[in-house]
Amino acid sequence: xxxxAEQLGEALAAAVxxxxxxxxxxxxxxxxxxxxxxxxxxxxxxxxxxxxxELSADDRAExxxxxxxxxxxxxxxxxxxRQLAHVFRYMPADERxxxxxxxxxxxxxxxxxxxxxxxxxxxxxxxxxxxxxxxxIMTSEYATLAPELTATESxxxxxxEAPDKETIYQAYVVDAQRRLLGTVSLRDLIVARxxxxxxxxxxxxxxxxxxxxxxxEAATLISRYDLIALPIVDEQERLIGIVTYDDAMDVAEAExxxxxxRIGAVNTLDTSVRAADIQLLYRKRIVWLVILVFANAxxxxxxxxxxxxxxxxxALVFFLPLLIASSGNAGAQAATLTVRALAxxxxxxxxxxxxxxxELCVALLLGITMAFAVSLLxxxxxxxEIALVAALTMVSVVVLGSLLGMSLPFVLERFRLDxxxxxxxxxxxxxxxxxxxxxxxxxxxLLPAVA
Amino acid sequence: xxxxAEQLGEALAAAVxxxxxxxxxxxxxxxxxxxxxxxxxxxxxxxxxxxxxELSADDRAExxxxxxxxxxxxxxxxxxxRQLAHVFRYMPADERxxxxxxxxxxxxxxxxxxxxxxxxxxxxxxxxxxxxxxxxIMTSEYATLAPELTATESxxxxxxEAPDKETIYQAYVVDAQRRLLGTVSLRDLIVARxxxxxxxxxxxxxxxxxxxxxxxEAATLISRYDLIALPIVDEQERLIGIVTYDDAMDVAEAExxxxxxRIGAVNTLDTSVRAADIQLLYRKRIVWLVILVFANAxxxxxxxxxxxxxxxxxALVFFLPLLIASSGNAGAQAATLTVRALAxxxxxxxxxxxxxxxELCVALLLGITMAFAVSLLxxxxxxxEIALVAALTMVSVVVLGSLLGMSLPFVLERFRLDxxxxxxxxxxxxxxxxxxxxxxxxxxxLLPAVA
Numbered sequence: 001x002x003x004x005a006e007q008l009g010e011a012l013a014a015a016v017x018x019x020x021x022x023x024x025x026x027x028x029x030x031x032x033x034x035x036x037x038x039x040x041x042x043x044x045x046x047x048x049x050x051x052x053x054e055l056s057a058d059d060r061a062e063x064x065x066x067x068x069x070x071x072x073x074x075x076x077x078x079x080x081x082r083q084l085a086h087v088f089r090y091m092p093a094d095e096r097x098x099x100x101x102x103x104x105x106x107x108x109x110x111x112x113x114x115x116x117x118x119x120x121x122x123x124x125x126x127x128x129x130x131x132x133x134x135x136x137i138m139t140s141e142y143a144t145l146a147p148e149l150t151a152t153e154s155x156x157x158x159x160x161e162a163p164d165k166e167t168i169y170q171a172y173v174v175d176a177q178r179r180l181l182g183t184v185s186l187r188d189l190i191v192a193r194x195x196x197x198x199x200x201x202x203x204x205x206x207x208x209x210x211x212x213x214x215x216x217e218a219a220t221l222i223s224r225y226d227l228i229a230l231p232i233v234d235e236q237e238r239l240i241g242i243v244t245y246d247d248a249m250d251v252a253e254a255e256x257x258x259x260x261x262r263i264g265a266v267n268t269l270d271t272s273v274r275a276a277d278i279q280l281l282y283r284k285r286i287v288w289l290v291i292l293v294f295a296n297a298x299x300x301x302x303x304x305x306x307x308x309x310x311x312x313x314x315a316l317v318f319f320l321p322l323l324i325a326s327s328g329n330a331g332a333q334a335a336t337l338t339v340r341a342l343a344x345x346x347x348x349x350x351x352x353x354x355x356x357x358x359e360l361c362v363a364l365l366l367g368i369t370m371a372f373a374v375s376l377l378x379x380x381x382x383x384x385e386i387a388l389v390a391a392l393t394m395v396s397v398v399v400l401g402s403l404l405g406m407s408l409p410f411v412l413e414r415f416r417l418d419x420x421x422x423x424x425x426x427x428x429x430x431x432x433x434x435x436x437x438x439x440x441x442x443x444x445x446l447l448p449a450v451a
Numbered sequence: 452x453x454x455x456a457e458q459l460g461e462a463l464a465a466a467v468x469x470x471x472x473x474x475x476x477x478x479x480x481x482x483x484x485x486x487x488x489x490x491x492x493x494x495x496x497x498x499x500x501x502x503x504x505e506l507s508a509d510d511r512a513e514x515x516x517x518x519x520x521x522x523x524x525x526x527x528x529x530x531x532x533r534q535l536a537h538v539f540r541y542m543p544a545d546e547r548x549x550x551x552x553x554x555x556x557x558x559x560x561x562x563x564x565x566x567x568x569x570x571x572x573x574x575x576x577x578x579x580x581x582x583x584x585x586x587x588i589m590t591s592e593y594a595t596l597a598p599e600l601t602a603t604e605s606x607x608x609x610x611x612e613a614p615d616k617e618t619i620y621q622a623y624v625v626d627a628q629r630r631l632l633g634t635v636s637l638r639d640l641i642v643a644r645x646x647x648x649x650x651x652x653x654x655x656x657x658x659x660x661x662x663x664x665x666x667x668e669a670a671t672l673i674s675r676y677d678l679i680a681l682p683i684v685d686e687q688e689r690l691i692g693i694v695t696y697d698d699a700m701d702v703a704e705a706e707x708x709x710x711x712x713r714i715g716a717v718n719t720l721d722t723s724v725r726a727a728d729i730q731l732l733y734r735k736r737i738v739w740l741v742i743l744v745f746a747n748a749x750x751x752x753x754x755x756x757x758x759x760x761x762x763x764x765x766a767l768v769f770f771l772p773l774l775i776a777s778s779g780n781a782g783a784q785a786a787t788l789t790v791r792a793l794a795x796x797x798x799x800x801x802x803x804x805x806x807x808x809x810e811l812c813v814a815l816l817l818g819i820t821m822a823f824a825v826s827l828l829x830x831x832x833x834x835x836e837i838a839l840v841a842a843l844t845m846v847s848v849v850v851l852g853s854l855l856g857m858s859l860p861f862v863l864e865r866f867r868l869d870x871x872x873x874x875x876x877x878x879x880x881x882x883x884x885x886x887x888x889x890x891x892x893x894x895x896x897l898l899p900a901v902a
Contacts, residue, residue: 002799030656034675159641168638169620186637187619190610205481223704224485226697228679245696246677249703253674256707257791281813285784286820289777289849293824296776300769300832311765314758318751320768321775321883325747326740328879333736340708348453362732369737373744381751398740428779432772 008039016050025054033063045078061090072099085114092166094139097126134218135211138232138241143171145198147181152194166244170228173202178238180206180231208233215251222248295429299436306440315382316443319390326370327397327435328428334359334405335427342413352410359406367398389446393439401431459490467501476505484514496529512541523550536565543617545590548577585669586662589683589692594622596649598632603645617695621679624653629689631657631682659684666702673699746880750887757891766833767894770841777821778848778886779879785856786878793864803861814853818846840897844890852882
């Protein structure tokens with residue numbers, strides 16, 4: 001939080017504490033709802049609600065939508081049924097259903113009778129889609145047009161419906177069964193002669209997605225085709241919702257964070273890092289760490305097999321961390337490039353063979369360069385024999401690590417697992433184990449049994 | 452590339468080779484420019500240009516904008532001056548200037564006389580902004596309105612200007628000096644009574660950014676406030692451009708990829724991974740790897756100091772990879788969470804102290820859990836003394852790695868370097884060196900000098 005936001009938050013809390021509604025109103029005048037909610041972060045629900053209560057119903061609902069999910073729940077528990085129903089009425093359909101699903105069953109049951117029939121039905125419909133799908137992030141507040149309307153009639157219709165729609169810049173042309181015939185932009189409607197029919201103006205090559213598709217797919221399509229909104233259809237090709245570009249941006253950010261967390265071997269937090277408590281952070285981090293302890297224990301077993309060689313040449317140990325790290329680093333590089341290329345669709349499963357051949361060449365070049373660096377170090381510190389062992393090992397482990405790092409994301413994608421799970425730590429652990437064995441095996445072949 | 456796109460590409464190439472223009476036109480009919488350019492990927496410039504030549508001037512310019520930068524240059528070199536000028540004329544201003552800047556000085560000089568004066572001036576103005584700034588990604592094709600216009604007059608004006616503007620959904624209200632007075636959305640204009648003045652409709656609390664601000668800041672603001680476009684101003688608060696939401700999405704994706712690459716210790720590729728050749732991949736990866744070789748060599752020096760202890764207790768080496776990896780993994784987790792929280796603005800520099808205290812508690816818990824795991828392994832394999840040393844080391848290195856991983860991004864941010872540079876490999880190397888020294892130091896204190 002910036003200092004500015006922190007000061008505003010304190011001023012708001014003071015105004016609430018002293019019951020200065022006039023002061024409260026002056027403070028929030030002209031403020032963007034997003035900034036207001038940031039300032040209220042960390043303050044009592046009472047302060048937050050008293051402040052929000054001074055906003056218009058529309059602004060209040062918008063501000064509510066900017067709150068963290070946990071914060072929304074906290075505030076919702078603070079409100080009585082009537083107040084909550086009022087906020088619900090003004091929230092966008094997609095944010096409303098998200099909040100509804102996070103309420104306790106008791107709160108849901110208590111709230112439902114206070115809502116209008118249409119709102120209840122809408123919530124039920126939207127809530128039926130699985131989390132992570134396009135259906136779960138879509139909104140039902142889209143504008144539809146009939147193909148026989150003229151441009152003038154269409155604009156008039158969009159004008160009337162604007163207050164209840166998430167966007168009127170893109171309208172969806174449907175038949176009597178709500179099957180999607182095409183899309184038309186407000187821009188095209190405005191530019192066209194007033195008597196032109198929608199059927200002549202609409203684009204019939206519609207980019208749409210079934211509700212069961214992944215939300216990341218929705219975000220990718222919106223970004224790829226520069227859409228303002230993406231229509232979502234059911235199995236009968238009937239329009240049931242839209243995903244807007246701003247939600248797609250949020251999804252893209254959330255997915256990038258998830259991928260990051262996987263690379264860092266953290267289970268994704270549902271809350272902000274700032275707000276997470278010690279217990280939550282511990283839980284999200286310990287699982288992977290303990291798994292990796294046992295994975296890495298295997299490399300200990302590998303080392304134990306070469307106890308004699310190590311005893312004879314303790315200097316071998318000097319290079320152990322370096323060689324292990326190099327293999328892991330090269331593997332992490334390859335994994336990073338591959339995971340990202342698969343995520344952005346730059347590379348497909350069928351490209352594996354070609355990528356593997358190229359990676360082999362690159363890794364050989366990298367390994368040879370690094371072998372040169374390590375043998376320089378080796379000559380200075382331990383003499384030519386061990387330098388040679390270290391250099392040979394370097395080439396082997398860099399190639400091995402790179403090929404592993406490049407291939408693992410493909411394998412995971414092939415089995416429909418998230419390629420980002422081929423996180424650096426996993427690749428590193430695998431490469432470590434092989435690297436240790438390769439190192440001491442080469443040493444046991446090339447060095448005399450007794451120093 | 453999908454199989455579909457590949458097949459289309461081959462069909463297009465065949466049609467060009469056989470001079471079947473009719474067939475070519477059938478193939479591209481109704482195709483989205485983004486899909487067309489994907490299909491042309493990897494085909495000869497001749498094929499690409501012949502195909503694009505069949506499109507309308509607008510569609511051709513749009514398709515051109517979807518090409519990779521390298522591909523644009525390749526194609527531009529294939530065109531004569533007149534053809535290139537024609538493509539330029541129809542390209543959006545922001546994409547046009549990007550392409551212009553990538554042309555060789557000779558091509559630039561050759562092209563300029565073929566462009567209209569206004570286009571030349573526009574290119575010169577847009578080209579003056581440094582790469583990575585908001586100014587470098589803005590477009591000059593925005594719609595402005597005078598405050599005294601009525602809603603009806605404004606809509607009529609936007610209607611006339613629509614073909615030359617990147618968006619008409621957001622219009623910018625400026626005075627005679629082009630100072631930004633407010634913004635008004637087409638939605639508000641349409642919903643308002645026709646005689647309402649723009650000055651009454653506009654939002655005066657405008658979110659804007661100077662041209663010198665970072666492009667990532669522009670993307671963050673657009674995402675945070677759900678904007679369709681963000682106005683960009685000069686030092687005198689005069690409007691000089693806008694950044695649209697679709698460009699912000701591209702920036703967000705590019706920045707996420709950059710952060711990924713840093714975590715994977717790869718210098719970011721300017722081209723797609725798919726298209727990169729061996730030499731380029733080698734260059735982008737070798738620098739970090741060699742730096743890390745020398746950084747890790749320090750841990751070898753650390754080990755050398757404890758040669759006697761190792762000779763007396765070779766079993767200590769069994770746990771070396773495991774302990775090093777655990778410290779690195781815990782550090783990578785902490786770094787990942789912190790880098791991401793700083794990138795999304797969730798955490799500020801001033802939060803360091805609080806974050807550090809919390810990280811200490813979390814890391815202690817993690818370390819104790821992992822120490823328990825490693826001492827189990829130790830008992831089975833090497834007996835209680837070494838198990839005790841390994842367990843004590845585990846707690847120390849996990850705490851150390853975590854604190855390093857959490858702090859390094861803050862330090863980098865403080866010195867205005869990119870926190871993502873506190874990549875896992877860097878944190879890991881630092882933690883490795885300290886971990887090795889701690890391990891053998893504890894061993895040399897607790898274990899007898901001779902086994």
